Amino acid sequence: MKIEGHIAWRYIFSKKSHNAINIVSGVSAAAVGVVTAAMVCVLSVMNGFGSLIEGMFSQFDPELRITATEGKYFSVNDEAVREVLSLPVVATSSQIIEETALIRYKEHQMPAHLMGVDDNFEVLTGIDSIITDGYYSVYDGAFERAVLGRGLAGQIGINAHFVGGLRIYAPKRKSRVNMLRPDESFNEASAFIAGTFAVNQVKYDDSYMLISLPLARSLFEYDSLTVTALHLKLTDGTAVKPAKRQIQHILGNRYAVQDRYEQQADFFRILKVEKLLTVLLLAFIMLIACFNIISSLSMLIIDKREDIRILRNLGADNTLIRRIFLYEGWLTSSLGALTGLVAGIAICLVQEHFGLLKLGSGTEYIISTYPVQVQFLDIVIIGITVILLGFVSAWYPVRKLHIE
Numbered sequence: 001m002k003i004e005g006h007i008a009w010r011y012i013f014s015k016k017s018h019n020a021i022n023i024v025s026g027v028s029a030a031a032v033g034v035v036t037a038a039m040v041c042v043l044s045v046m047n048g049f050g051s052l053i054e055g056m057f058s059q060f061d062p063e064l065r066i067t068a069t070e071g072k073y074f075s076v077n078d079e080a081v082r083e084v085l086s087l088p089v090v091a092t093s094s095q096i097i098e099e100t101a102l103i104r105y106k107e108h109q110m111p112a113h114l115m116g117v118d119d120n121f122e123v124l125t126g127i128d129s130i131i132t133d134g135y136y137s138v139y140d141g142a143f144e145r146a147v148l149g150r151g152l153a154g155q156i157g158i159n160a161h162f163v164g165g166l167r168i169y170a171p172k173r174k175s176r177v178n179m180l181r182p183d184e185s186f187n188e189a190s191a192f193i194a195g196t197f198a199v200n201q202v203k204y205d206d207s208y209m210l211i212s213l214p215l216a217r218s219l220f221e222y223d224s225l226t227v228t229a230l231h232l233k234l235t236d237g238t239a240v241k242p243a244k245r246q247i248q249h250i251l252g253n254r255y256a257v258q259d260r261y262e263q264q265a266d267f268f269r270i271l272k273v274e275k276l277l278t279v280l281l282l283a284f285i286m287l288i289a290c291f292n293i294i295s296s297l298s299m300l301i302i303d304k305r306e307d308i309r310i311l312r313n314l315g316a317d318n319t320l321i322r323r324i325f326l327y328e329g330w331l332t333s334s335l336g337a338l339t340g341l342v343a344g345i346a347i348c349l350v351q352e353h354f355g356l357l358k359l360g361s362g363t364e365y366i367i368s369t370y371p372v373q374v375q376f377l378d379i380v381i382i383g384i385t386v387i388l389l390g391f392v393s394a395w396y397p398v399r400k401l402h403i404e
Contacts, residue, residue, distance in 0.1 A: 027292055027296075028289075028290075028292035028293045028332055028333075029332050029335050029339070030336065031289040031292050032286070032290065032292075032293070032332075032333050032336030032337055032340065032386060032390065033335075033336040033337070033339040033343065034289075034340065035282065035285055035286045036286070036336065036339075036340025036341055036344060036382060036386055037340040037343040038282065038340075039282045039286070039340075039344070039382045039385075040340070040341060040345060040347075040348065040374070040378070040379065040382060041344050041347055041348060041372075042282065043275065043278065043279070043375075043378045043382070044348045044372040044373055044374045044375070044378070045370055045371070046271075046274070046278065047372070047373035047374070047375055047378070048370065048371030048373045049371055050268075050271050050373075051371065051373050052371050053200075053201070053267070054260070056130075056199050056200050056201065057260060057263075057267075058260060059126035059127065059129055059130045059199065060125055060126075060127065060130065060197075060199050061125075061260050061263050061264065062124055062125065062231035062232055062260075062263075063232060063233055063234050063240055063259065064231075064232040064240070064247065064259060065230070065232070065257070065258045065263055066084070066231075066232065066247070066251065066255055066256070066257055067228070067229050067255065067256050067258070068256075069253060069255060070254070072228055073097075073222065073226050073228045074226070074227065074254075074255070075225045075226055075227075076225050076226075076227055076230065077225045080251050080252065080254075080255070081230070081251070081255075083250055084232075084250055084251060085230075087246070087247070087250075089235055089238045089243045089246070090233075090235070091233050091234055091235040092120050092123055093120065093124075093231065093232050093233070094117060094118055094123075094124045094230070094232075094233075095117075095118050095120075095213060095230060096115060096116065096117060096228060096229040096230065096231055097114075097115070097213060097216040097217060097226075097227055097228050097229075098113065098116070098228050098229060099113075099114055099170065099216070099219075099220045099228070100112070100113055100114070101114045101168050101169060101170040101220075102168070102170075102186075103156060103166050103167065103168050103169075103209065104156075104166060104167045104169070105158045105164070105166040105167075106164075108155075108157050109156075110152075112148075112152060112207055112208070112209045113207045113208050113209070114168070114170075114216060115209070115210050115211070115216075116213040116214075116217065117211075117212070117213055118212075118213045121210075121231070122136060123233070124232075124233045125231075127147075127197065127210075130198055131195050131197050132195075132196050132197060132198045133150075133153075133159055133160045133161075133195055133196045134147075134159070134160025134161070134193065134194050134195025134196060135160075135194055135195045136194065136195055136197075137194040137195070138194070138210055138212040138215075139212040139215075143191075143192055144189065144190070144191040144192070145191055145192050145194040145211075145212075146166070146191040146192070146193055146209050146210060146211050147193075147194055147196065147197055147209070147210040148193065148196050148197075148208075148209045148210075149199075149204050149205040149206060149207065149208045149209065150196045150197065150198040150205050151202065151205040151206035151207075152206055152207055152208065152209060153193070153196045158193055159193065159196060160193050160194060160195045160196060164192075165190045165191055165192040166190065166191060167189075167190050168189045168191060168219060169186045169187070169188055170186060170188075170189075170220055171185060171186055172185055172187055173221045174221055187219050187220075187221070189215055189218065189219055191211055191215070232247075240259050241259070244257050244259055283385055286385065286386060286389055287389055290333065290389050290390060290393035291393070293332055293390060293393040293394060294393050294396055294397050296332070297325060297328060297329045297332075297393075297394060297397045322398045325394070325397070325398045326395060326398050327394075328394070329391075329393060329394020329397075329398075330387075330390055330394050332394075333386060333387065333390020333393065333394070334386075334387060334390065336386075337382075337383060337386035337387060341379060341383060349374070351369070351370060352372050352373075355368070355369030355370075356369075357369060357370045358370075
């Protein structure tokens, strides 16, 4: 360590002529530490909620989803599609047809987003784990069945224990609307309710209804090779991004291949923006906390004026003297940052393992405690932010220091 570093280190712990300087220096380090710990805790909680919601999506969304870039549907008999389905990295595929239809139960009726699924859908997703009432089944061998989002079932007034079925109306794609007999412009079918599911996202819970793929093809007049999407499950241990690039290369520009993040792009974009705004807000609070370093360093410069004269007489130039106090401020902020990082990580680990901070005692919450997830990148960003702000705070009071 250079001489300026040794002197700065001694100044941190040495007794000052005025006790107030020690108090202000301690408060400066403590303020930086508290804000640093708060940044770690807040960002870790945001990560926890993000991972929680991502896990909910993963119970419904596939690892990879293939759709047509032009038009709504495509054929699974396409040569490129067949090549993709034969890849070793593809463990399971599910054919999907998604359209909007009108559903009616007694006097209640409303539009719903129908998803026709095949037998592989249950294997490809974790649909069983999000069933809240009844069971998962879209066809029992004798009757067509449906699984509704919990919100949709509540709005139409039906649940899995009702004996009566609901009616489904879909406009005919291949014929014109008959203004004299508008009822003849719709394909009609019925299905019994097998169960309800909850992803705990309005997009799914309030509008989605799962039916069998043959029923969807019959309602929307698609042939046996036509789908609106293909859902893929990769083999265990396969990295998603390289597999996605490989599949996209085979399919070309006529198809879009989306991973789970891209399927919920709006949600994850909002989550990133919220996290960025939170970091900026906490960085601003940190900047305010660093004002204490400016105060303590200014007081220390006044207190050590005699020491500065001695160093000057011993041959020290203004650059060396500035570095001493610059290091002093930097060490103060670094010690506060290190203490805050350790404290923040410790608090998060305690919360993760013991769940001391509760969300509430009622059943309206998905989980009972605040979720936390400490990410290494966040720790690096916080550390760099605190060190930079501490450096600026230390540089300000010493930038024009000059002793004759």
